[in-house]
Amino acid sequence: MLLEGKVALVTGGGRGLGRAISLRLAEGGARIAVADIDGATAAGTCQAIRDVGGESLAIQADVADLDQIDRMVRETLDAFDGLDIFVNNAAVTQAARIMDIDEALWDRIHRVNAKGAFFCMQRVAREMMRQGRGGRIINMSSVAGKGFPGGSNAAYAAAKAGIIAMSQLATHPFAEHDINVNSICPGAVRTPMLEATSSQRAWEAGVALEEMMRRAEASIPLGRIIEPEDIAEMAAFLAGPGGRNITGQAFNVDGGVVMH
Ligand SMILES: NC(=O)c1ccc[n+]([C@@H]2O[C@H](COP(=O)([O-])OP(=O)(O)OC[C@H]3O[C@@H](n4cnc5c(N)ncnc54)[C@H](O)[C@@H]3O)[C@@H](O)[C@H]2O)c1
Structure with missing residues (x-):
């Protein structure tokens, strides 16, 4: 298994993309710390990992609180022997x-x-x-952060553009420590977040959610909504041997909507 012996920490791992990524990295052999502000959903993802023979730890933490971030990192290190992969999701x-x-x-x-x-x-x-054994950091951006005009919130788009910029600024200082840092820019992925934003937009447009999803699909060159597992594959690639010499990049996984 390509991620055997690695330790990964995934934030927002209780549902959606974070859950799919946690399961995929566990399938690759990594031990997973699943952090979420909703501790019950983090525990649910951990159970799913254990059900297929993996090792995992659930951490309840709010990623916007610095004390809780420090505790989240400490709990990961205490449970496993280090930290090799971080999915900032x-x-x-x-x-x-x-x-x-x-x-x-x-x-x-x-x-x-x-x-x-x-x-x-x-x-x-x-x-x-401090560990001195390198690492892989995957920051979750969005095509909204590349100026995709179909985005649902400009404040969100500004934060996601910031994710790409901070990853790029981190690339050289982190490279000195053999730490790779990349962003993933998903398009429309079938998760509770997409359902909530699409429901709101459907309500505003006076159409059913199904119609809103049909319109979204019609605007994607490959003609389908992305599945969480598609993003998880990209994360697993970047975390594994294939990602060894890839850093400072922002990868679209969006069915061909954005081409830069
Ligand atoms: N779903 C999409 O279409 C889409 C598209 C582009 C980018 N993204 C990005 O992918 C990532 C995952 O999105 P998703 O669709 O799975 O969302 P989601 O809302 O389904 O899941 C997000 C998870 O993050 C957790 N979370 C929220 N605030 C938190 C906090 N303060 N501390 C810790 N955990 C917290 C939630 O409890 C939830 O489990 C996000 O960064 C999102 O911006 C999603």
């Missing part, structure tokens, strides 16, 4: 037209998606540098 959003975004919504999104993501990356990288 937790995020929040809500569909909102640009003129309707107020300060509270901006702050709620940026607290988790920008501040949280940055300090998680920083604290994990510090630990990887």
